[in-house]
Amino acid sequence: MLRRSSSFSRERAALPFFVLLLFGIPAPLAVRGRASDGSSSAAFDVLHYNAQIEPGIASRTVKGKVLIRFVSQTNDLATVGFDCGELTIETVRENGAPQQFSTRERRCNIALSRPAQLGETREIEIAYHGEPRRGIRFFPDQAQVYTVFATSQWLVCVDAPDDKATLSLNVILPTNLTAVANGRLVSKRELPDKRVAHRWEQNTPIPTYIFGFAAGPFRTVTEKKGRVEFRYLATHFSEDELRRIFHDTADMLEFYEDRAGVRYAGATYTQVLAAGNTEQEMSGFTALHEPYGKQVLANGRDLWLGAHEFSHQWWGNMVTCRDWNHFWLNEGMANFMTAAYIEHRFGRAEYLREIESYRANYEKVRQAGKDKALVFPDWLHPTAEDRRLVYDKGAYVLHLLREELGEQAFWKGMRSYTRAYFGKSVVTADLQAAMEQASGKSLQGFFSRWVYLTE
Numbered sequence: 001m002l003r004r005s006s007s008f009s010r011e012r013a014a015l016p017f018f019v020l021l022l023f024g025i026p027a028p029l030a031v032r033g034r035a036s037d038g039s040s041s042a043a044f045d046v047l048h049y050n051a052q053i054e055p056g057i058a059s060r061t062v063k064g065k066v067l068i069r070f071v072s073q074t075n076d077l078a079t080v081g082f083d084c085g086e087l088t089i090e091t092v093r094e095n096g097a098p099q100q101f102s103t104r105e106r107r108c109n110i111a112l113s114r115p116a117q118l119g120e121t122r123e124i125e126i127a128y129h130g131e132p133r134r135g136i137r138f139f140p141d142q143a144q145v146y147t148v149f150a151t152s153q154w155l156v157c158v159d160a161p162d163d164k165a166t167l168s169l170n171v172i173l174p175t176n177l178t179a180v181a182n183g184r185l186v187s188k189r190e191l192p193d194k195r196v197a198h199r200w201e202q203n204t205p206i207p208t209y210i211f212g213f214a215a216g217p218f219r220t221v222t223e224k225k226g227r228v229e230f231r232y233l234a235t236h237f238s239e240d241e242l243r244r245i246f247h248d249t250a251d252m253l254e255f256y257e258d259r260a261g262v263r264y265a266g267a268t269y270t271q272v273l274a275a276g277n278t279e280q281e282m283s284g285f286t287a288l289h290e291p292y293g294k295q296v297l298a299n300g301r302d303l304w305l306g307a308h309e310f311s312h313q314w315w316g317n318m319v320t321c322r323d324w325n326h327f328w329l330n331e332g333m334a335n336f337m338t339a340a341y342i343e344h345r346f347g348r349a350e351y352l353r354e355i356e357s358y359r360a361n362y363e364k365v366r367q368a369g370k371d372k373a374l375v376f377p378d379w380l381h382p383t384a385e386d387r388r389l390v391y392d393k394g395a396y397v398l399h400l401l402r403e404e405l406g407e408q409a410f411w412k413g414m415r416s417y418t419r420a421y422f423g424k425s426v427v428t429a430d431l432q433a434a435m436e437q438a439s440g441k442s443l444q445g446f447f448s449r450w451v452y453l454t455e
């Protein structure tokens with residue numbers, strides 16, 4: 001997700017918080033798969049979403065339906081709740097039969113046809129439409145549309161990071177557009193009225209917040225390097241420019257795979273230079289703003305943002321914070337890994353320059369008396385300072401941990417943490433335990449001082 005470094009983003013970092021809100025900040029989100037009465041924090045687990053979305057680019061609307069397959073984690077589960085943003089629910093069906101539902105506070109609560117028992121798998125089909133103001137951005141002048149945080153604004157789902165699921169996504173678009181989404185494109189089917197249905201299959205379970213798609217009249221450049229095909233999509237850049245802008249992607253992949261001890265999960269990685277001000281990682285692709293492309297063309301070293309977003313394909317997308325209170329494990333980690341990549345690519349001095357900028361940002365928050373623990377009690381209404389802590393203090397603390405443990409133990413711990421939790425959810429204690437295991441040292445003092453602020 002978003003951060004700084006380009007002049008574009010630096011300006012944005014200074015925007016008032018209410019403006020930042022418009023760009024889609026992790027907002028209060030549902031507790032995973034709870035029953036609609038909130039009686040259980042994990043009443044059910046979604047296994048699969050089979051969705052069809054038709055965005056109206058000119059009308060800034062979405063029309064969709066989604067079949068949600070879930071397994072009950074309790075006995076006598078009578079109602080289920082899903083996040084639905086500001087979408088209007090038209091019908092809810094189970095096995096074709098209409099079900100009672102109500103919507104309240106951006107959730108759709110559904111009465112099941114009969115209570116589900118522990119371990120029982122059920123399917124609910126929801127049809128909906130809306131004019132989302134967040135979660136999806138429309139650019140009628142440029143015929144572009146893409147998704148951003150958060151998914152429940154365009155797809156009814158459990159919008160909590162620890163309920164990972166597979167996805168079959170069918171997006172209906174005008175014939176002249178090029179599109180990318182999660183997983184593998186399996187079919188394109190022509191429809192009446194100059195429309196095409198694109199279907200992607202995402203077969204590895206992923207958190208719903210990295211579900212998404214982007215479409216526009218993009219030029220596509222592909223480069224196969226090793227096992228992975230890299231794709232670059234943009235409207236306002238030539239093929240040669242796109243190759244230059246994304247020249248280092250293969251090197252980043254190799255570096256992150258080495259530091260993670262885990263291979264990149266997909267067969268393709270797509271970077272889109274899109275209209276507007278996006279900096280959004282999704283599974284298998286990233287949407288970046290066009291000024292990023294211009295910035296890298298002007299200075300080949302200014303690839304901070306591309307490196308940050310790509311690192312999320314390991315830390316964030318695959319090793320995912322269990323809930324937003326541990327968000328620093330996604331974003332502090334991505335900022336730190338970006339600095340580590342910059343060190344690999346441009347040397348130690350450049351790494352230290354990045355770390356110093358994180359430290360300075362953290363210091364400003366601390367001086368203002370707004371320092372906090374990196375694990376939040378309740379990430380409901382984060383301030384701009386809270387976000388600086390998660391992104392910049394988080395990265396700085398990982399740097400300090402690296403200094404504390406030394407190269408060998410730190411990277412050994414990082415690899416075992418990433419391997420152990422790849423495809424799973426993490427809390428801060430998991431990172432601490434992996435680092436303690438790798439170093440044979442208690443890190444209680446370090447974590448108390450820097451992470452929990454209890455010392």
Ligand SMILES: [Zn+2]
Pocket residue numbers: 001002003308309312330331334
């Ligand atoms: Zn990020």
